[in-house]
Amino acid sequence: MAELLQRHDGLARLGALLHASKQRMEIVRPCLPGALTRFVTPGAVDAEGWTLLAANAAIAAKLRHIHPHMELLLREQGMQPWRIRIKLLAG
Secondary structure (H helix, E strand, O other): OHHHHHHOHHHHHHHHHHHHHHHHHHHHHHHOOHHHHHHEEEEEEOOOOEEEEEOOHHHHHHHHHHHHHHHHHHHHOOOOOOOEEEEEOOO
C-alpha cells in the first residue's frame, strides 16, 4: 500500500500530510490532560497550520486553554507550520 501511495503524486502528497498530522499529534499528546486525547482528532495540515478537531465545545475550550503550550512544543520540535487551529468536529 505504501508503495502505491508513493507512485501516485496526489496520493503521495496525501500520505505525507497524514504523516505530518500524526507527527504533530504525538508531539502535543503529552499536553492533553487525562482522557482528553480520546476526544481530540488530528486534522489537516496546510501552509497556514494544523487543525485539531474537538468532539464538543468543552473540549475545544480546554484545547484553547493549552493552545499556547502546544504551539510552543511544535516550534521547539521545528515543525513548520507550527500554528494550530481548533475546530469542532462536525457531527
